[in-house]
Amino acid sequence: MRADALRMAVRVSPTELRAATAALAPAERAEMAVPSYSHWNPLIRWLFWWRLDAAVRLAGLTPGMAVLDYGTGSGILLPTLGSVAKRIVATDIELAPSRATAAARSIAVEFVELPDFRLWSAANHGALDCIFALDVLEHVESDELRDLSTSFRSLLRPGGRFIVSGPTESAAYKVGRAVAGFKNEYHHRNIFDIDRALLADWRVTSRTFIPRFPLPRAFVITRYE
Numbered sequence: 001m002r003a004d005a006l007r008m009a010v011r012v013s014p015t016e017l018r019a020a021t022a023a024l025a026p027a028e029r030a031e032m033a034v035p036s037y038s039h040w041n042p043l044i045r046w047l048f049w050w051r052l053d054a055a056v057r058l059a060g061l062t063p064g065m066a067v068l069d070y071g072t073g074s075g076i077l078l079p080t081l082g083s084v085a086k087r088i089v090a091t092d093i094e095l096a097p098s099r100a101t102a103a104a105r106s107i108a109v110e111f112v113e114l115p116d117f118r119l120w121s122a123a124n125h126g127a128l129d130c131i132f133a134l135d136v137l138e139h140v141e142s143d144e145l146r147d148l149s150t151s152f153r154s155l156l157r158p159g160g161r162f163i164v165s166g167p168t169e170s171a172a173y174k175v176g177r178a179v180a181g182f183k184n185e186y187h188h189r190n191i192f193d194i195d196r197a198l199l200a201d202w203r204v205t206s207r208t209f210i211p212r213f214p215l216p217r218a219f220v221i222t223r224y225e
Contacts, residue, residue, distance in 0.1 A: 005061060009055075024097065032097065052080075055221050058161075063084050066127060074098060079107065088110065091112040093114050118147075126157045126158075131152050131155065137166060166191030202225065204222055206222070208222075
């Protein structure tokens with residue numbers, strides 16, 4: 001990893017997150033982790049920022065990169081990308097919160113509506129250096145995951161990297177998730193299921209477990225190439 005690679009995520013305040021997601025239903029805000037990043041308990045906030053910091057470090061972001069934030073949610077990663085990337089692309093089912101985050105920080109972002117993502121991907125073969133899919137792939141069906149894996153490979157240029165974060169869905173994780181304000185209704189798989197599916201197309205070059213042993217593992221963050 002280059003010495004000038006980014007090592008930490010740019011912090012977004014609870015006030016900014018709440019403002020960006022104010023129009024959403026509570027369940028939608030929970031699935032974007034807003035209750036976790038703005039939780040009254042500093043340990044929960046620390047855990048979720050640790051997860052984002054780990055993803056940023058694994059990505060090895062350096063100035064001038066072209067990056068996709070797949071499943072951008074509240075846009076919490078966009079200020080980090082805005083500090084280093086030359087081209088930022090973001091997609092999700094609901095883009096209003098991430099648009100608000102980008103506007104509040106004056107970040108230039110190319111937003112792609114999720115139904116248009118496949119067409120956009122076909123027109124941007126080999127255009128990206130890095131793709132983030134953080135705590136989003138557990139929401140997609142198996143067939144969709146296979147299709148996404150193919151699209152992501154086509155989007156990356158040689159030397160590109162794919163950063164995935166996901167929940168372990170362990171008993172300890174589920175207790176912590178309930179305390180933090182999440183709901184599990186839309187999870188189709190855990191991070192280990194996702195990893196097995198991705199290994200058909202990718203190789204693992206680095207991996208981090210959050211938190212570290214002997215604490216129960218809540219998230220796994222992996223760099224694929």
